[in-house]
Amino acid sequence: MRISRPSTVLVLALVGVTLAGCGSSSDDKASGDKKGGPVSVAATDTSCKLGDTELDAGTSTFEIKNTGSKVTEFYVYAEGDRIMGEVENIGPGLTRKLIVELPAGSYQGACKPGMKGDGLRTALKVTGASESLGTDAQLAEATASYQRYVKSQTTALIAKTTEFVAAVKANDIEKAKALFPVARTYWERIEPVAESFGDLDPRTDARENDVEPGTEWTGFHRIEKDLWVTKDVSKDGALADQLLKDVQEVVTKSNSVKLSPLELANGAKGLLDEVATGKITGEEDRYSHTDLWDFQANVEGSKAAIAALRPTLEDRNPALVKELDTRFAAVQKLLDAQTTDDGFKLYTDLTQAEIKQFATAVDALSEPLSQVAAVVAQK
């Protein structure tokens, strides 16, 4: 099913994204005509209650109150987990607003306590008039939707990298080790975007043998080696500061770059290629062996790009969409089997047979993914 929407510019505002933001907002203009005002979302560590599940087409405001003990997130998903809007990093005790424009259709609202997993989901039904999009507008919306995703990821990337850098500078090795795969998750989800900025990507994410002679090795993996191998980060303060500075620059650029629909398609494939060449071989995180975190993040980033393109793909090649859904699910099932309480098994704990299963599933997904660009490009 294709979700149609007005061709007006989609309005999305994240209100109160700073950590200090809380409580009610004065920004009511988008929710003024809703029946009964904002949709309340009561989030705890184990539940996610929505005040209303039948909404009118148009702009809706969700007000998420987190009374749990874990940091949570709230998403509104269209079919195929296409992100219509989301708000990250809702700390315990905080309330945040999400304003999102929803054309008639079926959606899901999801809280993610602990910022992990598929979330606690509630079906949302949106009814009312909305006109269908032309092809161009549909693709423009695809890039806008992906842009929202990048924005959400970069916000979290800055937050988690800041925490990671602070732990390194405080010489808190255990904490830094725990934060390393978490911060990288947000990086890996949007890696094709980050990679498009010249030497910023190598400065941030180069492996030791990628470094050109005469160039200093910096970034995540340099610190990774010190955390896991030399077990000494006492001299890494400047490296850590540089990492944060570089990540900030990537984030600024990522949020201003305008990606074409074709770049989305190729990015989705590129992320799986990253998995096939770096994660399945255990090369990426060769000291920490946290490759499965990166693997998961690459898959999620790829899925997000495909989700953004979904209405167009549904129109042009529904069989391909079905196959992609199946293949993404197959990869996810294998990843789910390797989860632990605090993330994933280490790469070094996988059996050769498990690695082969991953490789096979990634090949199976990458093949239909490689067809997406041509479908998007067709006139």
Add this chain to the structure above:
Amino acid sequence: MDASEGRGAAGPAAEVSEAAAPPSEAPPIKPPADAPPRRGFSRRRLLGAGAVGIAGLGAAAAGGYVVSDARSGARSGGSDTAAAIPFRGTHQAGIVTPAQDRLHFVSFDVTTESRADLVDLLREWTKAAERMTAGEAAGALGAVDGPIEAPPQDTGEALGLPASQLTLTIGFGPSLFDRRFGLAAKRPAALVDLPAFPGDDLEAARSGGDIAIQACANDPQVAVHAVRNLARIGFGAVAVRWSQLGFGRTSSTSRGQATPRNLFGFKDGTANLKAEDASLLEQQLWAGAADGTPWMANGSYLVARRIRMHIETWDRTSLDEQQAIFGRFKGTGAPKTSADADSAEFDDFEFDTVTGASEPVIADNAHTRLAHPDFNQGARLLRRGYNFVDGSDGLGRLDAGLFFLAYQRDPRKQFIPIQQNLARVDAMNEYVKHVGSAVFACPPGLSRDGYWGDTLFA
């Protein structure tokens, strides 16, 4: 579109040719005058002419272009190593087809759980295989004519190369006949799991598999291209389990071919079944409808073994001992019982001949004696193995040996007893180690509209 092209092209002419085809495979065919020029140029440029080409070949088979004397046919095969071998016929190509010089063998695990998906893949594979064996690209749009945003339908490394006598032969392993696809009742009794042989040191990653495809060609690039494209088409339904490259065929499958040498420097398999031995082939090679598995009629069973050779120790072995191990002279391949080293390769072995000291001239544990039909209830094999060298093993030794491929009517009566004979006492065992093993049921050849495995999945 490419399917209809293939079908339309094969047309009635091919049907006639099937009916008229001799039980053994038709040898390479000279193109009729109206056929397009031989594949000397770009595969892409031949796309338009492909239909005509296939029709031409079909007509040729029906119309008497088949070289009646198989011996001269084999010779023409030898001189015309660029030609195309017909893909369809009573038997699969690539079994009695005069052995080409190069091999890429691949074994797949089926990863889909859907029988329909598996059948779809076999149909897709058949289309691509038929195209590639004719010297065309794997897909109709080829390597460079598709949309630029999409990966090409053909990987392109065979652009401009001729068909090179490419044959693609499919086989189904015992594991395919489990519960997944409802085939358990169709497992042929002859498709046994091979028993453990003394001295085996099998690696799981080089053994078994649900489906095998043997690609033989006279150009390694053409064989590799075919396997690569089939693997690519198969992503999502199958996964490569293992594969093996081979060079230097180690046996001849027709009388027109000289017996080649293995990496020990010896001629071996002189008594191989040959394409010309029509009645022997019926007896020893082709499964019959009466064998208990109707879908396998005109098919054959393939045993594949990766046999690592300890090259360096062999090379330090005296000529006398080497010859004793084989029971042959190294130079001519003649039996040790022949008059002298200049005797002919095809001389009969005289196993009863003894020396003055009453020792048999061909020792009791000589390789040729143990493998000979006389000592195996007359059992013979059609061998079409290849030498392999997969670089070195990290200890500076060649990772080399023989990739043994043998077709037969029933492994229980042929390969298994022969190998049991050899594994126990063969003097050669000191220099070889079996590290990979697999067995496959290779279905009959393809009818006009048929696809690989259609008799099994019907």
